[in-house]
Amino acid sequence: MGTSQHWRRLATVLTTTLLTASLIGAAPPPQPTTAQLGSPVLGQSAPAPVAQSGPASASTVGTTVTISSAKKTLRAPTPKISGTAAVGSKLTAKPGTWTSGTSRSYRWYANGQAISSGTKSTFTPSTAHQGKRITVKVTGKKSGYSTVSRTSAPTLKVARSSTPRVSGTAVTGKTVTASVGSWTPSTSFSYQWRANGTTIKGATSKSYKISSSHAGKKISVRVTGKKSGHTTLVRTSAQTSTVKKAAPAKRPTSVQHTSSSWNCPKGYPIKGNASSRIYHVPSGSYYKRTNPERCFATTAAAKAAGYRASKR
Incomplete structure (x- = not known):
């Protein structure tokens, strides 16, 4: 070399x-x-x-080469909440489509405060959450990817309601009334009565007088409760027993005579004298000369009222 x-x-x-x-x-x-x-x-x-x-x-x-260790980014959509924001009504988190293989965890919030028991994909508000807005945060993890959290939009305020009841007798001609029970304070109500589940036209008051056309049917009432900022709730009562026809009104056995005429009304031929407690039949001697205070349908009715028969 x-x-x-x-x-x-x-x-x-x-x-x-x-x-x-x-x-x-x-x-x-x-x-x-x-x-x-x-x-x-x-x-x-x-x-x-x-x-x-x-x-x-x-x-x-020369140029120094740096080896990058940056993690990949997960596909993470904003979750949604399905269900009705009401006490006792289940809500469900809908996370959307994340990167395949992502493991997800959940955390529910009331007015932004974490709910200790709210760690599943579903959550049922209690009375403690009445008047509050509910959100859910979904956190996704996958090896080689950055951990990502997404939070849903808030619900309307949680409302409280009860199943209404129908009070009254299920008989034609009788009036039944809706009892709403316990709802969120200051809730306004509207009513719709039904017969065998079919809307009764015009029956939108708290009370309803049962029509003769509904004999043989069952009555229920649907109550709608509204309050600003809260979930509108609709609740329907249980049905009544089958509506019965009202018994025919019993004809009175006597009537008070107030006319200037000395004649009793049709159907009440027996004249009664209140001062003497004597009754007169049309064939009696004093019948035409008697100005009655009370008229009876039968002699039995007069006797039952404490009158005795005229001797003539």
Whole structure:
């Protein structure tokens, strides 16, 4: 090997050593002396030693390459809540479509405050959550991906309601009334009465007088409760027993006589004298001369009222 080539090889080894030391953060090896490198050949100067007092500079070692460890990003849509925001009514978190293989966890909130028991995909508000808005936060995790959390939009305020009841007798001509029970304070109500589940036209008051056309049917009432900012709730009562026809009104056995005429009304031929407690039949001697205070349908009715028969 020629002397010139020998110097070039030694310089290359030295540069490579310095570069490696710089990359791994080690101190560079000491510079070789002229004696160590050997005497230059006559007529050829030795290569200048490489000045290096520390790690090699960028100009010495070239561009430094950085290996990135950034994680991938999960596909994470905003979740939604399905169901009615009401006490005792189940809500369900709908997370949407996340990156395949993502594990999800849930946390429910009331007015932004975490609910200790709300860690499942479903949640049922209690009376403690009445008047509050509910949200759910879904957190997704997958190896090699950054953990992501998404929170739903809030519901309307949680409302409270009860199943209404129908009070009264299920008989034609009788009036039944809706009892709403316990709802969110200041709730306004509207009513719709039904017969065998079919809407009764015009029956939209708290009370309803049962029509004769509904004999043989069952009556119920649907109550709608509304309050600003709260969930509107609709509740329907249980049905009554089958509506019965009202018994025919019993005809009175006597009537008070108030007419200026001395004649009793039709159907009440027996004249009664209140002062004497005597009754007169049409065939009696004093019948036409008696101005009655009370008229009876039968002599039995007169006797039952405490009157006795005229002797003539």
